[in-house]
Amino acid sequence: AQKITQTQPGMFVQEKEAVTLDCTYDTSDPSYGLFWYKQPSSGEMIFLIYQGSYDQQNATEGRYSLNFQKARKSANLVISASQLGDSAMYFCAMEQGAQKLVFGQGTRLTINP
Amino acid sequence: DAGVTQSPTHLIKTRGQQVTLRCSPKSGHDTVSWYQQALGQGPQFIFQYYEEEERQRGNFPDRFSGHQFPNYSSELNVNALLLGDSALYLCASRRTESGYNSPLHFGNGTRLTVT
Numbered sequence: 001a002q003k004i005t006q007t008q009p010g011m012f013v014q015e016k017e018a019v020t021l022d023c024t025y026d027t028s029d030p031s032y033g034l035f036w037y038k039q040p041s042s043g044e045m046i047f048l049i050y051q052g053s054y055d056q057q058n059a060t061e062g063r064y065s066l067n068f069q070k071a072r073k074s075a076n077l078v079i080s081a082s083q084l085g086d087s088a089m090y091f092c093a094m095e096q097g098a099q100k101l102v103f104g105q106g107t108r109l110t111i112n113p
Numbered sequence: 114d115a116g117v118t119q120s121p122t123h124l125i126k127t128r129g130q131q132v133t134l135r136c137s138p139k140s141g142h143d144t145v146s147w148y149q150q151a152l153g154q155g156p157q158f159i160f161q162y163y164e165e166e167e168r169q170r171g172n173f174p175d176r177f178s179g180h181q182f183p184n185y186s187s188e189l190n191v192n193a194l195l196l197g198d199s200a201l202y203l204c205a206s207r208r209t210e211s212g213y214n215s216p217l218h219f220g221n222g223t224r225l226t227v228t
Contacts, residue, residue, distance in 0.1 A: 004155075035216060035217075043201055043221050043224070044219055044220065045203060045217075045219035046219075047218070050215075052214050091156075100146070100169050101148075101156070101158065101217060103155030103156050104155050105155050106155050
């Protein structure tokens with residue numbers, strides 16, 4: 001069965017510092033996709049970045065990058081130069097086959113000024 | 114270009130009642146999925162609709178049912194509400210042709226409180 005584990009319930013970071021949010025996953029299927037979503041207090045899930053299991057390079061989207069280590073089954077999100085607006089819940093999710101996402105428990109990130 | 118819209122934003126119901134939540138997908142999207150997010154948890158998949166049919170279902174009882182209309186909008190119905198049904202209900206959409214490596218777009222959710 002698919003499983004996503006996020007071991008950091010909360011993270012506190014100073015503004016402008018980089019931060020790494022951990023995510024490990026478990027699957028026996030060689031084909032899968034990994035997503036990171038941001039959820040502010042408003043509730044909306046905002047897509048940040050995607051990594052496919054066959055992608056050779058780590059995904060990057062602006063200040064977001066995904067440190068994909070396939071052998072270790074990890075897909076950590078790196079946010080460079082953090083901003084106050086980055087404070088939110090962050091969810092790692094995995095998808096296999098037809099469009100069902102399995103989410104982790106999330107990490108609450110707080111950026112301090 | 115409107116994103117995924119959900120209504121209502123908040124709802125308070127009593128145990129045993131029935132509730133209907135509504136979702137309009139992002140323009141051009143034809144697949145709609147519903148997720149339940151309990152407080153402090155990650156979202157859990159309820160079901161997915163495509164071409165007006167339920168295509169996938171998560172581990173939820175039959176009290177949870179849905180519908181998709183010809184214009185791709187969708188409803189989530191929950192019967193015989195329990196206190197444990199209190200949660201944020203998220204609707205997500207995608208254009209099927211984009212493939213499963215394209216992101217699901219989520220709405221702001223409906224917060225249901227059962228008393």
